Amino acid sequence: MLEKELERKLVKETKAFGGLCIKFTSPSLMGVPDRLVLLPRGKMGFVEVKRPGEIPRPLQQKRMKQLSDLGFPVFVLDDEKKIAIILQAIGGDAE
Template sequence: MREKYIEQKLVREVKKRGGLCEKWNSGSSGWPDRIVLLPDGKIGFVEVKAPGEKPRKLQVHRHEQLRALGYKVFVLDDMGQIGGIIDAIQTA
């Protein structure tokens, strides 16, 4: 399974729950691929990877920066994780 298909499924599932799943083009490297915006002001960040792939060192650093600011950050490499990630963002 390719990263692209996992990312497309994430976008569809977030939309089903009334949210937005926007691509993050920050102009600098290492930031998560997607910003998930859900009703009631819920926000989370998702790094999408092909199955079994891990974030690069710079990506891990960016994730730590966001978590230090109190944001939820997830690494998604399996379609089966999508529901749990969205649930975790909604209950934040």
């Protein structure tokens, strides 16, 4: 499955979960995760989307650790079966 397909599914399922899945880019900070997931009740998390079996590049891993160290949930999505798990982890009982 292509990365774009996974991203589309993440956006669709986030919307069904009652949230927004925003493309996240930062011109001044390279390596940030692909998506910012915003769910009801102020829940948010970051998602790096990869092709199945792919891992984030070293700079991406560094950024993900920085965000995680700040207390934000950060996930790598490389399988569509993980979407519901990620949304549940970010939103808890937000449904």
